[in-house]
Amino acid sequence: MANIHKFMQGGYRYVLDINSGALHEVDQLVYDILDDEKLPGPEETLEMLKDKYEKEDIVQAYEEIEELIKEDMLYSKDLYENIALKNDNSKSYIKALCLNIAHDCNLRCKYCFADEGEYRGSRKLMSADIGKRAIDFVIEKSGPRKNIEVDLFGGEPLMAFDAVREIVDYAKSQEKIHNKSIRFTMTTNATLLNDEIMDYLDKNMGNIVLSIDGRKEVNDRVRVRIDGSGTFDSILPKIKKMVKMRDKSKQYYARGTFTRKNTDFFKDIKYLADEGFDEISIEPVVLPEDNPLSIREEDLPIIYEQYDKLYGEMLRNNGKFKFYHFNIDITGGPCVYKRISGCGAGHEYVAITPDGDIYPCHQFVGNKDFKMGNLKDWNNLRKDIAQEFKEAHIYNKPKCRECWARFYCSGGCQANNYNFNGDMKEPYALGCKMQKKRIECAVALKARTMKK
Numbered sequence: 001m002a003n004i005h006k007f008m009q010g011g012y013r014y015v016l017d018i019n020s021g022a023l024h025e026v027d028q029l030v031y032d033i034l035d036d037e038k039l040p041g042p043e044e045t046l047e048m049l050k051d052k053y054e055k056e057d058i059v060q061a062y063e064e065i066e067e068l069i070k071e072d073m074l075y076s077k078d079l080y081e082n083i084a085l086k087n088d089n090s091k092s093y094i095k096a097l098c099l100n101i102a103h104d105c106n107l108r109c110k111y112c113f114a115d116e117g118e119y120r121g122s123r124k125l126m127s128a129d130i131g132k133r134a135i136d137f138v139i140e141k142s143g144p145r146k147n148i149e150v151d152l153f154g155g156e157p158l159m160a161f162d163a164v165r166e167i168v169d170y171a172k173s174q175e176k177i178h179n180k181s182i183r184f185t186m187t188t189n190a191t192l193l194n195d196e197i198m199d200y201l202d203k204n205m206g207n208i209v210l211s212i213d214g215r216k217e218v219n220d221r222v223r224v225r226i227d228g229s230g231t232f233d234s235i236l237p238k239i240k241k242m243v244k245m246r247d248k249s250k251q252y253y254a255r256g257t258f259t260r261k262n263t264d265f266f267k268d269i270k271y272l273a274d275e276g277f278d279e280i281s282i283e284p285v286v287l288p289e290d291n292p293l294s295i296r297e298e299d300l301p302i303i304y305e306q307y308d309k310l311y312g313e314m315l316r317n318n319g320k321f322k323f324y325h326f327n328i329d330i331t332g333g334p335c336v337y338k339r340i341s342g343c344g345a346g347h348e349y350v351a352i353t354p355d356g357d358i359y360p361c362h363q364f365v366g367n368k369d370f371k372m373g374n375l376k377d378w379n380n381l382r383k384d385i386a387q388e389f390k391e392a393h394i395y396n397k398p399k400c401r402e403c404w405a406r407f408y409c410s411g412g413c414q415a416n417n418y419n420f421n422g423d424m425k426e427p428y429a430l431g432c433k434m435q436k437k438r439i440e441c442a443v444a445l446k447a448r449t450m451k452k
Contacts (some may be wrong), residue, residue, distance in 0.1 A: 002036040003075045005404035009352075009444035010311060018077040018404050018445065026070070029061045030276050036404075038075060039065060084340045084395045088294070089254055090392060093143035095344070096364045098351035099134055100299060101126045101164060102155035107231065109224055109283045110222045111293050113363060121366055123162040126354040131150075133375045136350045139178050141378070151185045153351075153362055158192040163225035168204050185209065189223070189236040193242060199388055202245045209343065210239045213256040214268020221261060222293070223326075229264055244275060253324060256282040259293040266306040270313065273321040281324030284415055284434055294303040304437050311441040326442040328408065342410030346389025360389050363415035389414060399427050408439045 005016045015024045015032045026034075032052070033045055036199045040048065049058050064091050069073040104123040105112075108334050135150075151173065164186075183206040190210050193201075201208055213219040213233055217422055219229025228289040239254060244250050254277040258265035265282050284303070287294035295303070302401055329431040343349055346360030353365055356375035364372060394400040394411045411417075412435070416428040 001402050002404045003038065004036055005414070006031060006033060006034060006036065007440045007444075009308075010315070010447070010448070011091050012438075014447065015076050016404070017076055018407065019078045019080075020072055021407070022068075022073040022076070023443060024073070025447060027061075029057060030065065033058070033061060033065060034074075056113075057250055060196070080340055081395050082395050090343075091143075092347040093145050094138055094141040094348060094350060095145050095147065096349040097134060097138045098150040098151045098152070098153050098349070099126065099131060099157075099167070100154065100351055100362060100365060101131070101152050101157035102159045104159055104352050105155040106191060106225065107156065108224055108226055108228075109189075110224070111257060111287060111291075113170060113286065124354040126163055128166035128170075129162055130352075130354060130356050130375065132170045133356065135167065135171045135182070137175060137375055139174060139180055142180065146179065146181055148180055148182045149185065150173040150182055151187065153187050154428055155188055156189050156192065158188050158197060161192070161197060165200065166395050183207075186324065187211070189231070190238050190242070191231060193235075193238040198238075198242050198245060202250065205250075207251040207253070208246070209244065209253045209255045210235075210242060211255055212239055212272070213238065213258070214262070214265065214273050217429075218258075218262045218268055219256075219356065220258065222257075223292065234306050238354075240276065251279070253279045253281045255324075257285050258282055259284065259285045259287075260295055260299060261293060263295075263299050263302045263304075264306065266309040266313075269310060269323065273313075273317075279319040279324075280321055281284065283325070284431070286413075286419075286428075286431065295434075299431075300433060303434060307437050307441045311445055315448055319375070325438045326444055326445055328439065328442040338405045339410055341393040342391070342396070342414070344414075345414050347386045360385060361415060363413075363419075389424070395428065397425045403432070405432070405436050405451075409435045 002324055003018055007014055007019060012421070013026050013028065015026050015031070015034055032049060033040070044057055045062055046055065062357050067157060073281055102125050103121060104125060135342055136147055138150070150158045158162060162276060168184060175181070175182055184204060185207040187209040188210060188211065189383060190212070211223070213223055218233040219232040225230050225231065243254070254272050256268060258268065262268060269282050284295055285293055314321070314323065314326065339421070349360045350372065351362040352375065353359070358372045358374060359365045359370055359382060360372065360380070370385060372385050392411070393415055395405045396409050400406045400411045409432070412427045413430055416431055417424045417426055420428045
């Protein structure tokens, strides 16, 4: 099992201690001495490197490494496994809710995981009554948790804007009664934005995710209306106006997807940054391999190159914009359990459909094997499903236990794992490879900017 991870980025050599998270920038000699699993013995090290370095230099470097080991900054022990196993049987409280406001959409994006809004069912909008019932549900199931996150999702949630307003107003009326703080996020394709809606979203959404795939030719190839026409010329001015309304205390993301047709996606990130967006997320599409838009193994070299270019651009323009997948805290990171189990789908996070059906997350919606229950009888949810998701943490995923990136990716997306392998405990391999590259770039970028 790897205990450290060595990598190079931007001409610098780094060593990451996996369990402590300590990051070291090292020279070539130290880099050559260190082995991923354990420190080789002194004699073995001298013999291995005698033709490359002077003996006294090797001895000095070796002694410095031994000091770091004593300080638990290299080859440190894993302190989290017992915490993970203990939490398997602890009580869970729901802290986040995905409200599928619309199982319908006014677009027909060619890579849509949600069956162009239908979610393997019929087109339907959520009523305000179902939404209010969902708020009651999450308040009750959040237990002692004060902070609750609610994502208004679709399809396109603005197709049911009147219901959204009723649901949000109701949630606000319940906050003081139950001593809760409910923060709303909306993900929208921006086509229905107008002055009234933008004003409302700005005042009531803690975060707004605005979908645009970058350059016009890229966006209009895949983000199309029912008649096949592109959306770029319509949505870009609206997204810009929406973003301009947000002050620094209010979050947003210009969020896109890259496919096999734009593996040069750095250009799309750069385009969005040049258009003035300072919070950007461009994520790889996840589709079956036989889909012409899906990413394949042979695409990885150019994808890695794009992340390298992004690393260089962000280093040169320190602070000009943030990239979602490069947001890593190398001084502490998220809480221990989040590092172990990720988003908490199925036991800390659930999705609710317009019919009030409850699923582990929005990506499982429509798969009846994962239907946990319904809002009509929320005290009889399928506990076996919740427990299955709770136990799908990194210590119950054999490949993750061996992986250096386990505390950064938390075992990957459960839906992607299941959809590609039929098993949540078997990681989606292509996604893992891209994630590892992003982590290396993100860690190195943070290290370099902290030195400035």
